[in-house]
Amino acid sequence: MSFDALLYLSFGGPEGPEEVRPFLENVTRGRGVPPERLDEVAEHYLHFGGVSPINRLNRDIMAELERQLAAQGRELPLYFGNRNWHPMVEDTVGRMAEDGVRRALVFATSAWGGYSGCKQYHEDIARARAAVGEGAPELVKLRQFFDHPLFVEANADAIRRATEQLPAELREQARLVFTAHSIPERADEQPGPDGRPHWYSRQVAEAARLVAEQLGAQGHDVVWQSRSGPPEVPWLEPDIVDHIEALHAKGVPAVVVSPIGFVSDHLEVIWDLDNEAKEKAEELGVGFARAATVGTDPRYPELIAELVSEHLDEAAPRKLSLLPAAGCSPNGEPCAPGCC
Numbered sequence: 001m002s003f004d005a006l007l008y009l010s011f012g013g014p015e016g017p018e019e020v021r022p023f024l025e026n027v028t029r030g031r032g033v034p035p036e037r038l039d040e041v042a043e044h045y046l047h048f049g050g051v052s053p054i055n056r057l058n059r060d061i062m063a064e065l066e067r068q069l070a071a072q073g074r075e076l077p078l079y080f081g082n083r084n085w086h087p088m089v090e091d092t093v094g095r096m097a098e099d100g101v102r103r104a105l106v107f108a109t110s111a112w113g114g115y116s117g118c119k120q121y122h123e124d125i126a127r128a129r130a131a132v133g134e135g136a137p138e139l140v141k142l143r144q145f146f147d148h149p150l151f152v153e154a155n156a157d158a159i160r161r162a163t164e165q166l167p168a169e170l171r172e173q174a175r176l177v178f179t180a181h182s183i184p185e186r187a188d189e190q191p192g193p194d195g196r197p198h199w200y201s202r203q204v205a206e207a208a209r210l211v212a213e214q215l216g217a218q219g220h221d222v223v224w225q226s227r228s229g230p231p232e233v234p235w236l237e238p239d240i241v242d243h244i245e246a247l248h249a250k251g252v253p254a255v256v257v258s259p260i261g262f263v264s265d266h267l268e269v270i271w272d273l274d275n276e277a278k279e280k281a282e283e284l285g286v287g288f289a290r291a292a293t294v295g296t297d298p299r300y301p302e303l304i305a306e307l308v309s310e311h312l313d314e315a316a317p318r319k320l321s322l323l324p325a326a327g328c329s330p331n332g333e334p335c336a337p338g339c340c
Contacts, residue, residue, distance in 0.1 A: 002103065006104060012085035020050045058295075061304075089124050093137065111146040158297065159256055179222075184234065185235060185236060207321075210320050248285075
């Protein structure tokens with residue numbers, strides 16, 4: 001089955017101070033987030049000049065991906081669209097239609113299942129096609145990749161590099177801590193392809209296990225960050241800052257934090273980890289090192305190119321986990337049977 005383009009679909013982020021508040025309103029629309037919480041998060045962005053690194057990082061990844069696809073002889077022009085900020089996916093799909101694109105693969109920058117990581121990207125696809133109307137290209141989302149060998153290897157090497165940042169005497173005693181974006185507990189209760197609940201948190205836990213296993217780590221923790229929404233709604237816990245306090249109380253002298261739930265440095269990664277978590281560790285006298293996200297690793301665009309080849313060549317997926325594969329539907333239709 002032939003395809004004539006690849007849509008790189010991401011979350012989006014502001015690229016100037018005047019874009020911060022409209023961006024945050026897009027992200028939180030319909031979620032009941034109090035205005036004062038938006039004000040608080042806006043200050044985090046303004047602390048860095050109102051610019052999120054995510055769009056720049058995505059463009060860097062796309063440039064390398066183009067080289068990877070060209071090396072494979074794949075003539076697939078790349079298009080960039082976002083859920084929450086420019087270039088908006090509706091505008092991008094409209095341009096694809098104008099360029100004569102009829103069938104395109106979609107790579108969404110999330111390794112995970114669940115609503116925000118997978119199903120909402122299907123909604124983005126459906127919304128964009130509806131906005132374009134007649135002539136909108138057929139769009140087929142590529143699969144989740146949390147247990148792909150290249151994803152696991154890149155995360156493991158990032159942790160090795162981070163560990164070397166600690167004083168030599170702390171490295172052997174440092175606790176390995178994986179973080180991912182927290183979600184409401186109720187959202188995590190939705191069943192996965194095997195009918196069991198907690199599909200998102202199980203995927204995160206499995207990816208963390210695979211990385212820790214490759215490192216030969218003696219132990220590790222999975223914690224959460226970046227919660228939002230009304231305070232009365234329970235979200236996945238513990239929070240990374242609370243967890244550092246708990247580890248300190250147990251006498252742990254250092255932590256290596258891996259933001260495994262993020263493929264690129266969202267502003268949330270920089271603020272929650274490089275500021276809040278790091279400052280808490282320094283306050284407590286706990287050694288702190290943060291691993292890089294995988295988007296800066298050359299294996300990440302290689303992974304995307306492999307997912308494209310896997311789909312076009314109908315090859316068996318490379319995966320390290322025993323968790324069932326999730327099936328995706330085209331054109332933003334409801335998830336296929338057995339998906340999340």
